[in-house]
Amino acid sequence: MKFTLRQYADALSEATKDADELKLKSVIGNFVRLLARKGVLSKSPQIIEAYKKHRNEQEGIQEVAVTTARTCEGLEKYFERKTRVKQTIDPSLIGGAKIRIDDDVWDGSIRKRLQLLKEQLSTFVIPRD
Secondary structure: OOOOHHHHHHHHHHHHOOOOHHHHHHHHHHHHHHHHHHOOHHHHHHHHHHHHHHHHHHHOEEEEEEEEOOOOOOHHHHOOOEEEEEEEEOHHHOOOEEEEEOOEEEEOOHHHHHHHHHHHHHHOOOOOO
C-alpha cells in the first residue's frame, strides 16, 4: 500500500503526541527506518513540513511569514490567533511589511507602493489645451 506524505506526517504526529524524550528518540528512529524501507526517505523534508502543519493545526497555531526592512520584535501580538512568526529581513522593502499566511500574501511595503505609483504615473496622460 502506498501512503501520501500527509499520511506519513499524520502517523508521526500521532506516534509522538505524548512521547517522553526516550520514547521520542525510539519513535523517530523507527520512523526513519520505515521511510527508508518504503523508499521515501528522500521525501523527508516534505513529510516534516506536513508534520509541522498538522501539529500546528492540532494546537490551533497559524504560521505567519513576515518580511520587513528591519528587525521587529513582538509581531505575534498583532494577530488574533495563536501565531508562530518567522521573520525575514529584506532592506529592499524600504519600509512596511510583506505578510504571508498559507497561500495569502499581503504586501504593504514601501517598495510595492512605489511600484504601484510608478505604474499609475506611467499611464497618466497630461491633457493638452
